[in-house]
Structures are given as structure tokens and as C-alpha cells.
Amino acid sequence: MRIGLISDTHGFLDPKVFDYFEEVDQIWHAGDVGTVSIIEELGAFKPTLGVYGNIDGQDVRQLFPEDQKFECEGVRVWMT
Structure with missing residues (x-):
């Protein structure tokens, strides 16, 4: 499985993320998201x-x- 790991978006999601994460199976966001819209995108x-x-x-x-x-x-993964 390929994981795209990201954190500290603080409400801004650079569009390049979608290029970088094109080949991943899952995205893990390790906190300081900023807005629900980041999660939705x-x-x-x-x-x-x-x-x-x-x-x-x-x-x-x-x-x-x-x-x-x-x-x-x-x-076993523990993300906090």
C-alpha cells in the first residue's frame, strides 16, 4: 500500500498535492487540518x-x- 502523508495544512491545500499523491492508495493527515473543506477535498x-x-x-x-x-x-499504526 502506498500512503500519502500530510500535515499542517492550516486551511490551505496546495493543488500540487493531487499530483504528488496520484499514485497513493490512502492519504493520512497528521493534524492541524484547518478546515473541513480540506478533509472533504x-x-x-x-x-x-x-x-x-x-x-x-x-x-x-x-x-x-x-x-x-x-x-x-x-x-500497527498510531497516528496522534
């Missing part, structure tokens, strides 16, 4: 998991938890 492009960061408001926190613990191809 990434999620419309590729399956997206993430966590909220200290700058994120309740709208982002409703969609992403503080911690994500899951397994990916036999590897």
Missing part, C-alpha cells in the same frame, strides 16, 4: 484518515479523532 480524491491538531476546531474534531490506532498491512 482529500476524501473525494483518495480514502483519507486523519487526526485533529491543536489548531483544529470542533468541526474538524467531529470528523477526526485525537488518536487513530489501526493496522495497515500487518503494521
Whole structure:
């Protein structure tokens, strides 16, 4: 599985992200998203998991938890 890892978008998503992440299977956002629209744009492009960061408001926190613990191809992942 190919993962596109991103963080600290702070409400701005550079359009180049879609070129860089063209070949990935999933996108992981590691916090400080900024706005729900970032989550929506990434999620419309590729399956997206993430966590909220200290700058994120309740709208982002409703969609992403503080911690994500899951397994990916036999590897335990903890994103916080």
C-alpha cells in the first residue's frame, strides 16, 4: 500500500498535492487540518484518515479523532 502523508495544512491545500499523491492508495493527515473543506477535498480524491491538531476546531474534531490506532498491512499504526 502506498500512503500519502500530510500535515499542517492550516486551511490551505496546495493543488500540487493531487499530483504528488496520484499514485497513493490512502492519504493520512497528521493534524492541524484547518478546515473541513480540506478533509472533504482529500476524501473525494483518495480514502483519507486523519487526526485533529491543536489548531483544529470542533468541526474538524467531529470528523477526526485525537488518536487513530489501526493496522495497515500487518503494521500497527498510531497516528496522534
